[in-house]
Amino acid sequence: MATFNAQQTEVPSMKYEDLEKRIQKENDKLLIVNFWATTCAPCVKELPHFMELNNQYKDNPKFKMILVSLDRLVDKERVIKFIKNKNLTAEVILLDDVKRMNTWIPKFEKNWDGNIPITLFYKNGEKVHFNDGEMSKEDLEKTIKDNLQ
Template sequence: MKTAWICAFAIAVLSTDLATAQERVPLVTLNELEKRLQNGGDTTFVVNLWATWCAPCVAEMPHFERLQAEYRLKPLRVIFVSLDAAKYHDAVRRFVDAKGLKNEVWILDEKNEQHFIPLISEEWSGAIPATLFVNTSKGVRIFSEQEFDYQQLERDYLAIVQQNQ
């Protein structure tokens, strides 16, 4: 009886962990991402496109985490969008946990790069790291294909916030 209870408990915990992982690092389509950005009102979204295997991407992640933390009382949302293939979902989740990332992390669930790259930005060659700044109420959509240091990231964010003030 005791063994059955322990097994049931273990299954419940594992099921909860899987659900939490799915919620913590969801697979999203480009349409779902665009809907989130378009429904953001006055929120400035900073969408960082990255992959676990991209060293410059990983190196700049703390700057995005810091930006969100320092401007937590402002209408700002940093979203990390992983370009790792959906089949590496568990590896991305483990990476997120190991790095202790606090911002939202999504995996782009799109198969055809030739289709989604120009939809994100006509300027995008497909190289990463890349970042998209969006504020729909200000009509802002700025794409940047570069690695950021904190000072440049903060300057770019503040330039958007200060528009039309």
């Protein structure tokens, strides 16, 4: 299994079903899934906290972070540049499925109104926490600590 501690130079684009499968692969971990976009100011603002904690826990086999970009497929190069410029060390996936947003958003979280950023926390395959909006470093740290036992 490839590790993503180094920066990605390529970003896989996938549909909802593929992302769902990708999430299920991590069913023995605390998995953090953050939905963001390069054009979303609060998303960009919170990412350094996510990277700090991702780097802190990267050697923990029970921890995994995935950043799901909702940028358009035509903007994929911008996402790749962003990864490099912002030193994103978590795994980045481009969710190329905008047309079906109303189908998959409620599958992830019934209280999600479609705005980003949002962060979902799964533990052993079960969703344990939903954070709507920007997440402070303290909240992120606490949610990780509370669930990483």
